[in-house]
Amino acid sequence: MKQTHSKIRPLFISLSVFLFLSLTGCWSSHEIEEQSLGIGLAFDKGKQSSIEKKLNEQGGGYSKRNLITATYQFITPLVASSTTKQAGPQQKSYVNVSESGDSFHQMVREISLRSEQPVTAHHMKVVVISESLAKSYKLEQLLDQNFRESEVRPSCLVLISKGRASKTLETKKAGEIPAFRLAGIVENAYRSTRILPPMSHIKVESKIKSGSSFLLQNVLSANGQVKFAGAAVIDGKTHKMTGFLNEEELEGVTWITGKGKGGVVKSFYKETGQLIVYEIETMKSRIIPRVKGNNISFDVNIESVGRLSENWVLSGNTFKNEFLKKAEKSSEKEVKRLVRNVLEKMQKEYKVDVAGFGNRLRIENPKVWKKVKKDWDQTFSETPINYNVKLTINDYGTSGGSKK
Amino acid sequence: MILSPKDKITTPQAAVIVINFILGTGLLTLPRSSTEKVHTPDVWISVILGGAIAIIAGVIMVKLSQQFPEKTFYQYINDIVGKWVGRLLSLVVICYFLTTSGFQLRAMAEVIKYLLLEGTPTWAIIMIFMWVSLYLIIGGINPIARLFEIILPLTVILFLVVTFMSIKIFEIDNLRPVLGEGIIPVLKGVKTTALAFSGPEIMLLLLPFMNQPKKAVKALIVGVSIPLIFYVITVVMVIGALSVDGVVMRTWPTLDLIRSFEISGLIFERFESLLLVVWIMQIFATFTITYYAAALGLAQLSKKSIHPFMFGLLPILYIIAMIPRNINDLFKQGDFVGNMALFLFGLLPLLLLIISRIKGGKYETNT
Structure with a gap:
C-alpha cells in the first residue's frame, strides 16, 4: 500500500496545481x-x-x-x-x-x-x-x-x-x-x-x-x-x-372580489347631505352561485368592518349608536352603487366577467361550469346577480360626540 | 466481487439512499407532467396514489431480495430463471440504470445552462459532475451512504423554507374543487406520478449491503414516504400559485414558482438559487447511485473488480447524456426510462417472486 501511495502522490500534487487554473473564475463571467x-x-x-x-x-x-x-x-x-x-x-x-x-x-x-x-x-x-x-x-x-x-x-x-x-x-x-x-x-x-x-x-x-x-x-x-x-x-x-x-368601477370590482386590503368609502349623509367617510379595515366577499336547471344566478354577500374616519355631519354624535348605524347605511348605499355600477358595465357594455364569478361556479358546480365554460362571458352577461352589503363601524377614532 | 465487511450500511442509511434516489428531476417537472395528464387540481391525489403504488412495488422487490439476503439481484436472478435469461435480464437492468443516469445528467446540465451558467459548454458542466461522482463511488457503498446522509437534511430544510415562502402567491381557489370531475382524471395521472417515484428498485441491490436485511421493508417505506411528502408539497404549492392552466405552460414549473416572488427585507430577495442547490444535490445523488448500480452490475456479471468498470462507464454515460438533441428529446428519453422501469420493476419482480416461491426452498440447499 505504501508504495502505491508514493507513486500517486506526485500525480495528485500536479493535478491540484492544474486545478488552480480552473479557479480563475466563471466561464462566461460578465462584470x-x-x-x-x-x-x-x-x-x-x-x-x-x-x-x-x-x-x-x-x-x-x-x-x-x-x-x-x-x-x-x-x-x-x-x-x-x-x-x-x-x-x-x-x-x-x-x-x-x-x-x-x-x-x-x-x-x-x-x-x-x-x-x-x-x-x-x-x-x-x-x-x-x-x-x-x-x-x-x-x-x-x-x-x-x-x-x-x-x-x-x-x-x-x-x-x-x-x-x-x-x-x-x-x-x-x-x-x-x-x-x-x-x-x-x-x-x-x-x-x-x-x-x-x-x-x-x-x-x-x-x-x-x-x-x-x-x-x-x-x-x-x-x-x-x-x-x-x-x-x-x-x-x-x-x-x-x-x-x-374607470377608478370607481375598479373599486366596485374590488368590493365584489373582496380582495381589497384597505381604502375609503365616501358617502353623503342622507339627512343633511354632508360628507361621511368610512375607512375599510377588513373586507370579505362571498360569491354564491345558484343553479336551478339551466338557470344560473349569483348571490354576492359583501361584509366589511371599518371605522368612521371623517365626519362632516355636524349633528352627528358618534357616541350614539343610532348615528353610527345611519352612517353605516349611508356607506352601504355607496358601496351598493359602486357594485351595481360595475355589474352593469360588465354585463351590459363589455359582456365580460372579470370579477371571478366564473371561478366560483367552477369551484362550487364543476359539472355546470364544464357546460357553460366555452361561452361563459356571454352567459354571464345574462345572469341575474343579487348583492348584499353589510358594513360595520366599530371605531370612530379619538374625536367623538357631536360638533354642535 | 467480494464484499468487504466494512461495506455495510445501517437501516436508516438504506432509507436515505432510497429517498435521495427518488428525488431528482421529478422535483422540477412533476407538477407539469402530472397536470398535463390530470387537468384538474386533484393532482396531489394522483401523487399520493402513485406513491402508494411505488411502496407496493418496492415491498415486492424487497420480499424477492429477502429470499436471497446474501446476494444482489444480478447474482440471484441466475438462480431463478437460469444463467442465460438471468444474464440478459441483468444486462437490461444495467441499461436501465445507465439510461437513468445519463438522463439525470443531461437534465441537470440543461437547467444549469438555462439559468446559471449561460455560456458554459454542456460538456464542462457534465464532466465535472461525473468526475466528482466517480471519486465518490470508488469508495464503495459506505461513503455514498454517508454523503447522502449529509445531503438529506440540507435538502429538507432548504426545500421546505423555499417552498413555504411562496405562500405569498398561493391561492387556495386554484386547488379547488376537490374531485370536481370525479376520480377518472386522477387515475389518468397515476402512471406519471408512480414513475416519479422510481427509486425503490435500488433495494434489489442494496439488501446484501444492509447489516439488518430483515428491516428492509421498513427502510423502503420510510424511503418512499418522505419523497411522497415532498412531492405533495411541491404539487400543492405549484398549482396553488400558478393554477392548473399556468402549470402546463412552464417547462420547469417548480423553478418558476420560486422565481414568481421576491421577498424584500431578508438577506436574499430571490430564492431560486437555494432551490437549485437542493435540486443539483439531489440530481447528484440520483446520478451517483445509478452509476454505482450499473458498475456493480457489470462487475458482478463478469465477476471482476468493480473499479475498471467505473472508469469505463464514464464515456458511455457521457454519450448517453448527449444523445437527446433538444429538450423535447430529453423528456422523451425520460418517458422511455419510465416505461422501462414500469416493466422491469413493476411486473418483473412479481413474476420472479412467484417463480421463486413455486420452486420453493431449493436454493437454500444450493447456496
Whole structure:
C-alpha cells in the first residue's frame, strides 16, 4: 500500500496545481459594473424617436417594420455611482432608450449596437403596454419573449397605459426611478381599493391560458407624473384589450372580489347631505352561485368592518349608536352603487366577467361550469346577480360626540 | 466481487439512499407532467396514489431480495430463471440504470445552462459532475451512504423554507374543487406520478449491503414516504400559485414558482438559487447511485473488480447524456426510462417472486 501511495502522490500534487487554473473564475463571467440593468420596459405603437430618425437618415437601420416601439429603462453603473457621490444638483438616475421594430428580441439586441453596456433583464420590475398596442395584438404575442427567456422573472409586473406607455417611465423628480415608482405604487394596495392585486407575468400567463377575461392595472401619465387609474379589460377569447374600467368601477370590482386590503368609502349623509367617510379595515366577499336547471344566478354577500374616519355631519354624535348605524347605511348605499355600477358595465357594455364569478361556479358546480365554460362571458352577461352589503363601524377614532 | 465487511450500511442509511434516489428531476417537472395528464387540481391525489403504488412495488422487490439476503439481484436472478435469461435480464437492468443516469445528467446540465451558467459548454458542466461522482463511488457503498446522509437534511430544510415562502402567491381557489370531475382524471395521472417515484428498485441491490436485511421493508417505506411528502408539497404549492392552466405552460414549473416572488427585507430577495442547490444535490445523488448500480452490475456479471468498470462507464454515460438533441428529446428519453422501469420493476419482480416461491426452498440447499 505504501508504495502505491508514493507513486500517486506526485500525480495528485500536479493535478491540484492544474486545478488552480480552473479557479480563475466563471466561464462566461460578465462584470456587473459593465452591465446596464434593465428595470422597466414600455411597449408602444411604432413611432421612431428623433435619434432613431437621424440615425436612419445617415443610413442606419435594417429590414423591419416599425410596428412597435420598445422603451427600455435601465440603470447604468455610471449613473448609479454618480448619484451617490454628487452633492450638488442631482442628475437623472436612469436612462431611457427607445427602439422601433417588429421583434422584441431583435430590438434589445439593437441596443448593443448603441451602447457599450449590454442590457440584462434579470432585474426587470415592470412592463407597461400601451392601450393602442394591447387593442391590436394578442397579449401572449406581446409578452411571448418575456415568458420564454430566462432573464425576465415571472414576478415582473404587467401594466397597461391609456396614453403612451413610454411616458410612464419618465419623471422630473431628481433621484426618482420611474420603474421603481410604478412597482412601488402596486404595493400601496392596503391604502386604496382602486389598485388591483399585482399581476405578474406568471399570473398573466395562466389567465391567458385559462381563457377567462381579466383586468390589468391601468396607469396614466402627465408631465412626468403617473397615476394608477382604473383597469384595462382583457377579453378571454381574443386576449386583446376590449375595454376600460374607470377608478370607481375598479373599486366596485374590488368590493365584489373582496380582495381589497384597505381604502375609503365616501358617502353623503342622507339627512343633511354632508360628507361621511368610512375607512375599510377588513373586507370579505362571498360569491354564491345558484343553479336551478339551466338557470344560473349569483348571490354576492359583501361584509366589511371599518371605522368612521371623517365626519362632516355636524349633528352627528358618534357616541350614539343610532348615528353610527345611519352612517353605516349611508356607506352601504355607496358601496351598493359602486357594485351595481360595475355589474352593469360588465354585463351590459363589455359582456365580460372579470370579477371571478366564473371561478366560483367552477369551484362550487364543476359539472355546470364544464357546460357553460366555452361561452361563459356571454352567459354571464345574462345572469341575474343579487348583492348584499353589510358594513360595520366599530371605531370612530379619538374625536367623538357631536360638533354642535 | 467480494464484499468487504466494512461495506455495510445501517437501516436508516438504506432509507436515505432510497429517498435521495427518488428525488431528482421529478422535483422540477412533476407538477407539469402530472397536470398535463390530470387537468384538474386533484393532482396531489394522483401523487399520493402513485406513491402508494411505488411502496407496493418496492415491498415486492424487497420480499424477492429477502429470499436471497446474501446476494444482489444480478447474482440471484441466475438462480431463478437460469444463467442465460438471468444474464440478459441483468444486462437490461444495467441499461436501465445507465439510461437513468445519463438522463439525470443531461437534465441537470440543461437547467444549469438555462439559468446559471449561460455560456458554459454542456460538456464542462457534465464532466465535472461525473468526475466528482466517480471519486465518490470508488469508495464503495459506505461513503455514498454517508454523503447522502449529509445531503438529506440540507435538502429538507432548504426545500421546505423555499417552498413555504411562496405562500405569498398561493391561492387556495386554484386547488379547488376537490374531485370536481370525479376520480377518472386522477387515475389518468397515476402512471406519471408512480414513475416519479422510481427509486425503490435500488433495494434489489442494496439488501446484501444492509447489516439488518430483515428491516428492509421498513427502510423502503420510510424511503418512499418522505419523497411522497415532498412531492405533495411541491404539487400543492405549484398549482396553488400558478393554477392548473399556468402549470402546463412552464417547462420547469417548480423553478418558476420560486422565481414568481421576491421577498424584500431578508438577506436574499430571490430564492431560486437555494432551490437549485437542493435540486443539483439531489440530481447528484440520483446520478451517483445509478452509476454505482450499473458498475456493480457489470462487475458482478463478469465477476471482476468493480473499479475498471467505473472508469469505463464514464464515456458511455457521457454519450448517453448527449444523445437527446433538444429538450423535447430529453423528456422523451425520460418517458422511455419510465416505461422501462414500469416493466422491469413493476411486473418483473412479481413474476420472479412467484417463480421463486413455486420452486420453493431449493436454493437454500444450493447456496
